[in-house]
Amino acid sequence: MHIIDTHLHLMYPDSLTYGWTDAVPMLQGTASIEMYEARVRTHGVARALMMEVDVDTTDIEAEIDLVGAIVARGDTIVEGMIAACRPEQSADLFAASLDRLSARPHVRGVRRILHTSPDALSTSDTFAANLNRLARRGYTFDLCVLASQLASVALPLADRCPDLTIILDHCGNPDIAREALDPWRADIRALAERPNVHCKVSGIVNHAAPGWAPDDLRPYFEHLVACFGWDRLVWGSDWPVCRLGGDVNAWLDATRALIADCSTDEQASLLSRNAVRLYRMHPVQNPVRTG
Template sequence: MIIDSHQHFWIYDPKRHDWIGDPIIQKDFTPEDLKKIYKENSVDGCVAVQADQTLGETDFLLDLASKNEFIKGVVGWIDLRTKNIDDTLQQYKDHKKLKGFRHIVQGEPDPNFLLRPEFTRGISKLETYDLCYDILVFPHQLGAVLEFVKQFPNQKFVIDHIAKPYIKDGFYDGWAILIKEIAKQENVFCKLSGMITEADFNTWTPTQITPYMELVLEAFGTSRLMYGSDWPVCLLAGSYSKVKDLVVNFVASLSDEEQQAIMGNNAIRFYNLK
């Protein structure tokens, strides 16, 4: 079974989605659009991930998931820093397709945002509800990530987009050192996603991206990597099939069991998908 562990839906709004600067993705992206693409690419299901930091976004994704069987799980957003975090988590505890939360930490000016007491207090509540946390950061924030994940050895974490290394500029070493350290924490997984948009949109090649994929494969192993498309953001640099083929071709030399793990089974296990 192939599970896309990372994709987005939105009804485009210029104010709410002001981070979307390219006309290619300045439009609506719905389950009907993705269903066709999945049929063409033999993808069985997905995890829908927040793109807007509101409770309305979480409710929007849960509503879509309730109406579309192929949306197996939702990674929503709540303000983990609020004093009434327990009340909010209780509010969502009966939503079976809610699998975790994410904050757009890459957009926070504070490099130590993840380590702030009000945020870590919220994170400390997630394990009780069997909820995962997606870590979205840039490479310069990985030092804080390392300290962060060490604080919560029993919390399930996943690094989105291999931590967005600066592939276009060829930067590698600093990112690689910290990724390897973070991967020593066995509760941390990593998504093979969002890579082509960190390279040059128009000139990237698999050869350019392969060293980064090799590093995370070495660091996390085949049991803690999962395929994700980052659709529709990926469309800035390539079609869905190009994104999928990039990962499929990379893992082709692995055993069938290892390929199946990365292409779907690890996501099923991490997010407890049904």
């Protein structure tokens, strides 16, 4: 079962600053590509995209260059990254940042963390105008919001930026521990009606109760499939953040359980094919097989 991981976090605190980890001691420390590969190489992960880790703003470009150096080595499974961006900047500053990204071909898309920001940050005219600039440059936008922000942030952005390919991270962060399907379920259905929106099956173990089982995740996963179909879903590990709900191999095993009865073609769409298309990646060498 060959997998493209579209949501791998790498953390190098000796080189970069992650101020947010002060509140999450479990995630402090190094999370290197070597540590990740030691966990997943025998579990079918063939290629990966590094997802920005909300470094301090002054370190954004340094993070991009650090990952570029890892990609250039050619001896890891990291093919590229989704870089941090600041669409709340003025048009001139944002355009200049995109000019700098264009010189870094390993950047396949960008993200601005929104689940820790007030809604006003992302509902301004400037924010939407800059996201539309992303679309004209051919970059995707990973959208990370709380379930409570799906209607107030995600839906308006999708409507104001219809030409931008948006990937909703972490299934929209549903509250699985409390079995809160609504209003998440209705908001996901509404988002899926926007053809420019895709969804990343990732991060949900962090929202499940301790001792979760795959069947606790199943109602959420099946609703995503029903709404988005197999061609608009990608998979991500969210390592090492996934350690808050169990290590990456527990999430890989849960993924296999969730798709065990699906066709080879459906599995391939979720686990690799859609990532190749959305993030302009190299295809995996072999087809995904069940079993």
